[in-house]
Amino acid sequence: MSAIGPVEPGGETRPSAPPPLPHGPRGPLGSHHGHLARLYGRHRRTVLAALTAAAVLAAGVLLYTTRPRQPPPPAAPFPSQVTAVTYLKPQARGPETNKRNFSFIVELTVESGPPVTVTHISQPYTGLSTTSSPHVPFRTKEGSPRKIVITLRVTECGELPGNVGLPFLDVTLRNTRAIRTHSFILGPRYAQDLSTALQVACSNDFR
The missing domain is CATH 2.60.40 (Immunoglobulin-like)
Structure with a gap:
């Protein structure tokens, strides 16, 4: 009775490389990083919009306060x-x-x-x-x-x-x-x- 044991490496025979770790949006870690990136993007856009609105408002207030006021019209004579x-x-x-x-x-x-x-x-x-x-x-x-x-x-x-x-x-x-x-x-x-x-x-x- 004969048996076949484990194949010993030899010649050009090499152990196969381990499968690559999951990365990118497909794996659980990639999904987490993608979610964080989307949150950061939305937060960044919200902050930029708020800063832009504040700058426009500040410019309007500055223009209003620096514009010379028109004198009131003269009163009608008696x-x-x-x-x-x-x-x-x-x-x-x-x-x-x-x-x-x-x-x-x-x-x-x-x-x-x-x-x-x-x-x-x-x-x-x-x-x-x-x-x-x-x-x-x-x-x-x-x-x-x-x-x-x-x-x-x-x-x-x-x-x-x-x-x-x-x-x-x-x-x-x-x-x-x-x-x-x-x-x-x-x-x-x-x-x-x-x-x-x-x-x-x-x-x-x-x-």
Whole structure:
């Protein structure tokens, strides 16, 4: 009976090399390293994005803080500073006009700034009532002078002076800045025409 024992190396016969260790993404160690690499890549991208956003934000804040601030727009002028009332002439009277009613024409001009609204017109004499055409309130803007007919009606001659010195109109004006009442002195022609009208209206009834 014969038996075959282990083959002894000899000649060109050599023991075979051991199989290579697993590496790369296929083995367990390779999978672990690959996972770590992916985590690192994602973390790196997140950090870079955060740093970029912070840099952009910092640049914007720096630009905002270093940019010179624009001065606020100037405030609108007070309405009385830019409004003028000029006396033009007495309005012609018709034959049927009551002698105790008389009218004068004035012109209101806004020289600059926002539109001005006239909310009230009056005069200082208690023996006279005052109305206007157009009726208040009405608005006038820059570059558009407004003619106004002021009608006065004598209600009590005893409350009126025989000779008017410097008569004026109290006009309440409003714009986006304020509302103010201003006294406009209309000059000697208006004083003379008003005195004449009062003489006709009251004859000898002056106190």
